[in-house]
Amino acid sequence: MIELINLTKRFAENVVAVDHVNLEIEDGKIFGFLGPNGAGKTTTINMITGLYKPTSGRIIYDGMEFQKEPIKIKKLIGFVPDEPFLFEKITGISYLNFISDVFEVPLDERKKRGEWLIKTFKLENSISNPISTYSHGMKQKLTLIAALIHNPKFWILDEPIVGLDPESAFILKNLMKKHVEAGNIVFFSTHIMEIAEKICDEIAIIDKGKIIFDGSINELRKLKGDKSLEQIFLEVTNSESEKIDFSYLD
Numbered sequence: 344m345i346e347l348i349n350l351t352k353r354f355a356e357n358v359v360a361v362d363h364v365n366l367e368i369e370d371g372k373i374f375g376f377l378g379p380n381g382a383g384k385t386t387t388i389n390m391i392t393g394l395y396k397p398t399s400g401r402i403i404y405d406g407m408e409f410q411k412e413p414i415k416i417k418k419l420i421g422f423v424p425d426e427p428f429l430f431e432k433i434t435g436i437s438y439l440n441f442i443s444d445v446f447e448v449p450l451d452e453r454k455k456r457g458e459w460l461i462k463t464f465k466l467e468n469s470i471s472n473p474i475s476t477y478s479h480g481m482k483q484k485l486t487l488i489a490a491l492i493h494n495p496k497f498w499i500l501d502e503p504i505v506g507l508d509p510e511s512a513f514i515l516k517n518l519m520k521k522h523v524e525a526g527n528i529v530f531f532s533t534h535i536m537e538i539a540e541k542i543c544d545e546i547a548i549i550d551k552g553k554i555i556f557d558g559s560i561n562e563l564r565k566l567k568g569d570k571s572l573e574q575i576f577l578e579v580t581n582s583e584s585e586k587i588d589f590s591y592l593d
C-alpha cells in the first residue's frame with residue numbers, strides 16, 4: 344500500500360505545486376493520476392520517488408516512512424520519469440547492466456528478465472548500439488526496461504505511454520495488468536482519458552495542487568452522470584474548452 348498524508352510541495356511563497364494531498368493506493372490496483380498541465384502530477388511523482396523533498400506531509404510504503412527508510416523503499420520502486428535521463432554515449436545493454444548493478448540484481452535474474460523485456464519490447468537489434476542512436480520511442484522503451492529490471496513491487500510511471508507505438512503501448516498495458524494481478528501496485532500519470540478509462544481500477548484527479556476526485560471511474564460516473572471520462576474531466580477541472588470559438592478557423 345502507498346499512503347500520502349497531507350503531502351505538500353511549495354516552490355516559492357506563492358507557488359504551491361502540491362497542496363495537502365491525501366491518497367491511499369491499495370495493493371493489486373492500477374491507479375491513474377490525472378490532471379491538466381501544471382496541476383501537480385509530476386511534482387507529486389517526484390516526491391514519492393524521492394527526487395524532491397516534500398515541504399511537508401508523509402509518504403508511506405507498506406507501513407515504512409519514506410523519509411526514514413529511503414534506500415529500502417527505493418529498491419521496491421520502478422520509476423519512469425516524464426523526461427528520461429539516459430547516458431547517451433553508452434550502449435543500451437551497458438545501461439541496463441549499470442542499473443542492475445545499482446539495484447543489485449543477481450546476474451542470472453537480470454539476464455532472464457532483461458532478455459525477456461528486451462525481446463518483448465523489440466529492442467534486440469539495437470540493444471548493443473549507443474543510446475545516442477535511439478529514436479525517442481526506443482529511449483522510452485529502454486527507460487521502461489531499466490525501471491522494471493529489478494522486478495519492483497511499486498511501478499511509478501510518469502506519462503509512460505507517450506511516445507510508444509501502439510504495439511508497445513499494448514504490451515505495457517498488459518504488463519501493468521499482470522503486475523497488479525500479482526498483488527503489486529501501478530501508479531501512473533496520463534493525459535489519455537481512454538487509457539485511464541480502460542485500465543485503471545482507481546483514479547485521482549488533481550487540479551491546482553489539490554485532489555478534486557479520488558475513486559473508481561464508476562464512482563465518478565455516479566457523481567457526474569453517464570458521460571465519457573473526457574467530458575467529466577473537462578467539467579470537473581472547469582475547462583473552458585466548450586467556449587472556444589472554432590469558427591475562427593472557417
Ligand SMILES: Nc1ncnc2c1ncn2[C@@H]1O[C@H](COP(=O)(O)OP(=O)(O)OP(=O)(O)O)[C@@H](O)[C@H]1O
Pocket residue numbers: 354358359360378379380381382383384385386387
Ligand atoms: N522546479 C520548479 N520550480 C518552480 N515551480 C515548479 C517547479 N516544478 C514545477 N513547478 C510548478 O508546479 C506546478 C505543478 O507542476 P507539475 O510539473 O507538477 O505539473 P504536471 O501536472 O505534471 O503538468 P504536465 O501535465 O504539464 O506535465 C506548476 O505550476 C509548475 O509551474
